[in-house]
Amino acid sequence: MAPRTHAGERGEPSPVPGLRRGRAIAQRLAQRCCPPARARMLASRLCLATLREDPADAEVVSHRLLVRAGFIHKSGSGLYLYQPLMQRVLDKVRRIIAEEIARAGGLEITMPILQERELWERSGRWALYQASRTMLTVKDRNGIEYGLAPTAEEVVTAYAASVIKSYRQLPVCFFQQHTKFRDEIRPRFGLMRVKEFIMMDAYSFHASEDCLERTYQVMRVAYLRAFARLGLSAFAVEADTGAIGGSGSHEFMIAADSGEDAIIYCPESGYAANVERAVGRIAPAAPWQAPAEPRLILTPGRSAIAELVAFLRAQGYADLGAEHVAKCFLAVALVERGGGAAPLTVAAFVRGDREVNEVKLSHAIARHGGGSVLQLRPMHPEEVRAATGAEPGYAGPLPGLGVDLVIVDQALPLDQPLVVGANRTDYHWVGFVWQRDGGRAAAQDDIVRIRDGDHSASGHRLHERRGIEVGHIFKLGTKYSAALGACYLGPDQQLHPFIMGCYGIGSSRVVAAAVEQHHDADGIRWPMSIAPFQAVVVPARPGDEAVEAAARRIYDALLAAGLEAVLDDREAKPGVKFKDWDLIGVPLRVVCGRALAEGRVELKERGGSATEVPLDRIVAEVGDRVRAAQQALLRAADAVA
RNA sequence: CGGAGCGUAGCUCAGCUUGGCUAGAGCGUUGCGUUCGGGACGCAAAGGUCGCAGGUUCAAAUCCUGUCGCUCCGACCA
Incomplete structure (x- = not known):
């Protein structure tokens, strides 16, 4: 392959007779387009795509910041293009x-x-x-x-x-x-x-x-x-x-x-x-004053647990709580059957103050002979009517319940009085004892969703x-x-x-x-190990040739020291550059500006405070900080048991 | 798939209810000038098949139908 002319190398373009005319253009193109032997990380050439405003469709922090800082670009729904920063x-x-x-x-x-x-x-x-x-x-x-x-x-x-x-x-x-x-x-x-x-x-x-x-x-x-x-x-x-x-x-x-x-x-x-x-473990429900015999009570329109409990309390069952109600979750499971899939109707009962854990329920269905569950969905209203003979909200454990399998959560006592649906619109049984009063045969298992405040097997709070x-x-x-x-x-x-x-x-x-865990109001704060660059060098006085030359020398020296640096050579006001790099989240920033006359530059950690460092110390100082951060992460890894 | 909403400039949005003339703003972009250590300012400019198709109408960004795409609320997974 013929040697190419790279920007900054001052090489002679290959002499092609008769093409003098295009030489100037070619030279300019070469300087613009040909990548140098070693990648020069110049901000002006990185296709940075920072956005001042939040994208309209971003809900979570990582989405917002990754789009705004120019890491990802939406290509379609659920499809993202990884931009150069993201690739790094x-x-x-x-x-x-x-x-x-x-x-x-x-x-x-x-x-x-x-x-x-x-x-x-x-x-x-x-x-x-x-x-x-x-x-x-x-x-x-x-x-x-x-x-x-x-x-x-x-x-x-x-x-x-x-x-x-x-x-x-x-x-x-x-x-x-x-x-x-x-x-x-x-x-x-x-x-x-x-x-x-x-x-x-x-x-x-x-x-x-x-x-x-x-x-x-x-x-x-x-x-x-x-x-x-x-x-x-x-x-x-x-x-x-x-x-x-x-x-x-x-x-x-x-x-x-x-x-x-x-x-x-x-x-x-x-x-x-x-x-x-x-x-x-779920704390057991306190006893309540239930009638000695189950009573069929007219509960018009009280299909929701909270409404039902409030209504019955007003009827004289003053110490009744949601935990005394048997909540029924009616579902259709798609189960594996002879190499294919077959529907299976299921009624799952939990305490009225709790919710069914559908994953645990699926396993329970398999354990109790239903077969391996491929899919589980709540019944549609018409399916509920077919299974119970009533509007949704009145399903109960009586024999009329038309489902293939009944599973009761272990925290719902079968030998205690409960409030249950009557499989009849607008009616509930109050004081129904499952075992005593002819409740439908059911398997008991653990199907309840555990939540904050429950206790572990060892008795500690979860x-x-x-x-x-x-x-x-x-x-x-x-x-x-x-x-x-x-x-x-x-x-x-x-x-x-x-x-x-x-x-x-x-x-x-x-x-x-990582972005969810490492960000602040200004943008991303990458851990040193995965930051797109370890350090950015910012000349902060546009047009000041001494500042720009110094920034360039520092940048070159950082590269020579094996550090991953980027030089912000863009024609922009310092404030714009600072905002951009805070948003992008580069951990270290070297600012070459007003203190240069005294032979110093500013070194600032992302989210930290700035210190002034003598020019001849800056590369060593950046290197030290990069290594310290990297080593801290490695030590954390070595500390893993 | 069920429910809700949105498609207008690169981005964020107005305009649509009540149809009407060269379709607007801010940010961004380009040029010139003044600025220059935390998203400056002035002047000038580029940039839009108003998602697409059909319909209604003298006239459609605006009304109707269809369609495609996207976002949000519910059931899957790293």
């Missing part, structure tokens, strides 16, 4: 995650995004993902149908089966960081919930449960180390396994009020779980807060290997299905979570 941050996030997973023994690979339907049918997940409609699909010209990778258990399991023949090769762990797709019901919150995103997904293969358990713990630590290095304060909580399946699972959460997940935790015992899975899920680890067991016939030869000369684990981190979501 994402690259760093990916590198840190990859380093920690590799440190934990992972081998990096890249799998295809298109996955054949046939493969997914073999694991049985095609029907599941179609039923819940979480997978995007495409067809090729031959009509072959593909899913766009939401995750890659099938692909990696088939791969492992083809390369791993012996227990001697185990354990092994493969991982990748690649684009994932999800047909989101409703994309929102900027990078938080999108149709296309970057995820690190890892898959481990084992010959024993013990070995899986060890790797699971190693991965748990790798996750916490990675989050520590990313400058995020993350914690693990027990989680439901959802559509992935398996026997055990933890989610990694970033505490944030804007988070979509509710977490139940106990500071005393260390218990923490996603509310979908959280278990706890708290609730919100969080952003940035990672998830699962013990899969043999779910996929057995379905796909992925086996190794054991020391016993027999074939065994792999015992598997799988592990995911939403790399692009991590970026959003």
Whole structure:
């Protein structure tokens, strides 16, 4: 390749006879367009796209700031283009995650995004993902149908089966960081919930449960180390396994009020779980003055619990509370039945002051013979009428209740008097004792949503807060290997299905979570490890050649020292530049301005105070601060148990 | 998919109710000048098929129908 002329190198353009005329133009173009050998990070050439006003569709902080500071650009609903600044941050996030997973023994690979339907049918997940409609699909010209990778258990399991023949090769762990797709019901919150995103997904293969358990713990630590290095304060909580399946699972959460997940935790015992899975003890209801025999009471229009309780209190049941009412949640479950999906009607009863946890209910349905639940939805009003013979709001446990399965929460006493619906519009039974008065046969189970103020098994108070899920680890067991016939030869000369684990981190979501956790009124405050630049050099006196030359020298010296710096060479007032870099969130700022005459420049940490530093010390000082910040993050990682 | 709302300049929005002339503002962008350490000012300028299609009408950004897209409220997930 012919040597090119780069801006600032003062090279002679190649002499082309007869083209003198265009030489000046060519030279100017070359200076404008040709990238120098080493990337010069000049603000004027970075296509910065800061916005003074908030975008109209941004609800959460990370969305607002990432758009305003010019990191992401909306390309469609749930689709974002990563701008140059975002690319730099994402690259760093990916590198840190990859380093920690590799440190934990992972081998990096890249799998295809298109996955054949046939493969997914073999694991049985095609029907599941179609039923819940979480997978995007495409067809090729031959009509072959593909899913766009939401995750890659099938692909990696088939791969492992083809390369791993012996227990001697185990354990092994493969991982990748690649684009994932999800047909989101409703994309929102900027990078938080999108149709296309970057995820690190890892898959481990084992010959024993013990070995899986060890790797699971190693991965748990790798996750916490990675989050520590990313400058995020993350914690693990027990989680439901959802559509992935398996026997055990933890989610990694970033505490944030804007988070979509509710977490139940106990500071005393260390218990923490996603509310979908959280278990706890509910204080029993105080006794009340119930009639000795159940009474059918006319309760016109009192279909809501609060109205019903107020009405009955006025009728003389003065000590009645919502906790004495049996609330009925009527639902239609789509359950797996003989390879297909079949509807199953369910009535779930909880105490009137509580709510049904639909995830726990789904598991209860499976436990009580309903089959594996693909989907669960509340009944439509006409379905309620068909099942109860009454308007919605009057469903009760009498034999007339026309559903396939009845499940009662364990906190709802079957031997105590309750207020229940009469399966008749405008009527309730008061003082109904389920067991004594002929309530419909029902299974008792734990289906209630735990909330702030409940107690743990050890008797400590439970708290609730919100969080952003940035990672998830699962013990899969043999779910996929057995379905796909992925086996190794054991020391016993027999074939065994792999015992598997799988592990995911939403790399692009991590970026959003970092902004949620690190921002102020002026903009983003990136942790040093993932900031798009470590330092920005700002000449603060436009037109002052001495200032501009000094800024340029400092910038060059920072680069030469191996630091990631950017020079704000734009023709703008200092105030504009300061605002921009505060918004973008670069951790260190070197301002070259009025103190230059005395041989000093200003060094300011984002969100901190400014100090004046002699010119000959500035590079060392910036380097020290960068290293100190990086080392603090590494120490935090090493402190992970 | 159900419910609510919005599509007008690169961004944030007015104008629509009650149809009417060259469709506006602020920010941003370009040029010139004055400024220059926390989003300066003056002058000039560029930039719009009013989401798209059809209809009503002498006349549509405005009214009607359809359609596409987006946002918000509810059920999935990293």
